[in-house]
Amino acid sequence: MDPKIQIKHLDFYYSKKLVLKNVSMHMKERQITSMIGPSGCGKSTLLRSLNRMNDIIPDVSLNGDILLDGEDINAPEVDVVELRKRVGMVFQQPNPFPKTVFENIAFGPRVLGVKDKGRLNEIVERSLRAAAIWEEVKDDLAKSGLALSGGQQQRLCIARALAIEPEVILMDEPCSALDPVSTLKIEELMVELKKNYTIVIVTHNMQQAARISDWTSFFLLGEMIEYAETSELFSRPQDKRTEDYITGRFG
Amino acid sequence: MSAKTEQRVAKVFIWGGGAITVTILIGIVLYVLIQGLPVINIEFLTTPPQGGLTGEGGISTAIVGTLYLLGITLAILVVPGIGAGIYLAEYARDNRLTRAVRYAVEVLAGVPSIVFGLFGFALFVTALHFNFSILSGALTLVCLLLPTLIRTTEESIRAVPRSYREASLAMGASKWQTIVRVVLPAALPGIMTGVILCAGRIVEETACLYVTMGGSSGMPTSLLSPGRTLSLHLYYLVSDTRAFDKAMATGAVLIVIIIIVNALTNWLSHRFVVKMRGGK
């Protein structure tokens, strides 16, 4: 079976500056693929290419293919708005809207055209449960999303992304702004979620990648150095640079 | 003079500057309020002025005229003003259109009120045959207020954090959906502040209305009726009559309105900041 996402010989340019060089990898369906490596080496750029969020930045260009279910997402006839309904994203800094918890989750479905109150209630509860935050907010859904703690806000954002039932969830260092307890909760959540969703995460935290991901790729200065099943990459890295990074000699 | 002495002298001047400013303000406000408030009663607010040279009567037609003008002007102003603000904040690229818009806003902001009055007189009163009327006054005011509303709208929209837009787009909302459902609601207090600021200026504006609204002291009955605003009425009282007490009373009404408008915009701005920071 085809991998869910395939990246073939991707070059990515900010203005004329080459930020990603000849990246080829794939993400398997319903697995967690993580991207690790020192800061500034293009991991986030690659992640954002998968749902074409880089489109909103002026003066970017790319060569190569990104395929979702075998189809090129950058083809001219592709509707980027539709793409983003299939490939959701959770950001590094939790960014709930300045609205109630309910309205935050209901936002996606409303945009999709759902108007029926009953259905919205259903979707909101389902998403909040799936994000393991239902118990904490169910008594006051009218509370402002911004009034939650950092960890709760991030789970709210995950629930919000789940509400539109994407196929893929992209996470850009989702725990880096959170405390260890919240981080652990979210890691548990991700392992739960992979039963139904394909997950791609960028992380600075090697141990996190080792703990939860099925496949890991190591990036350095815009190039993907190595890509393997997580247990393989961490115990028997093929490339010396990977080994140096994992053992903490740099980064 | 030693440095310390120099500093002491300087501080005297600095505090003096502040004292003078506050004195001027308090002086003007108190003077008008003390002389004007006693003259205000229900009768004053509900009887029309008699016109002519006596200055007898009240300010009812001026109040109605002001409200009428306020309503029409804001109704016409908000769409182009807020629309242009949205354009500058969300759609503008560095091209000729944007530069033309920004240049126009900058220049219009500096044009004196009387020149807008001349323009309104030439175009609305004369060429379009609206004559001296509320409509002419309103259209002239719309031109005068455009830069203000455009600027405050643009600023309010730019103040909305980028992360909200990203979150919305990443969920598959289109650009316009993002603007309408996320950005504008978040920017609303700021935009409303801009609208209220414009309302305040409509109430205080005189010069451009002097030459477009006509001086009629009668009750305006339609858009094409001539009329007066409170500010205009004050001027006519001073120039045509010797009823300075009524003028003071009108001035007092105006000052009370200004204080309320200021308090309202301050409160709204405060709420805007609070909303951005987390509704706590």
Added chain:
Amino acid sequence: MIRHVVIDRTAKTVVIICASVSFVVLGAIFFFTFREGLPGVQEIGLANFLFGTQWRPGQELFGILPMTVGSLLVTFGSMALAIPIGIACAILLAEVAPYRVTRMIRPAVEVLVGIPSVVYGLVGLLVIVPRVREIGGSGFSILAASLVLMAMVLPTVISITEDSLRAVPKGYKEAALALGSTHWQAIWKVMIPAARNGIVAAIILGMGRAVGETMAMIMVIGNSVIIPTSPLSQARTLTGNIAVEIMYAAGTHRSALFATGVVLFLIILVLNSVAVYALRKGVKTSGVS
């Protein structure tokens, strides 16, 4: 679902149309004022118009020099007072006053901005004019007008200067203090020069407001068409000239008034461009004297 594409495109078009209203309005103002004003100037002759010392519509004499002088004098008069007071107050708000005091003074400045010009004129008429009369003349004078205008221009000078001072990087002040200067020396020798561009902008924008003021002026300046020879003289401003005569003017007279409007427009345009340029240059980051 291409519906959202259609909506997005329509929205963008609507928004662009709204934005275009701004330069359409500007163009219209240019067009109409020039169209009305040009014939008159052509008939009078540009030099006669700008430099003629007599303005007598009845005798077809349309020289605006007396009004130009009147406007200039009140502008300078008001700025001469507003600049020192305004800068002092701005320094107070930005650097010297404790927060509690600032919190009271700043709303006061904001209210000053909102007071209608006719109220300033009224107070000027009833309070300042009689007192000037005690010194000499009729009371309606350049002096009275300058004092009234100063009060109107003060908030502009204060708020822009204060913003400029606050924009000066803290590092400059701290460096000066660390070198042993007093607070005042740090302000006067470092912060003010660094904020120079903003202060210039404040002054020029204040001048722009002064030149453009109409109603308060016609209430206290006397509106006599003479070249004022002393602060106690009556006078007339360019703005006042327009306001007082436009309602009943016709033909060349009316055209001349429109031409006066064009002159005002151009003066403000120049002033504003200089101010915007100065504001854009921002805080001086090199060559602080």
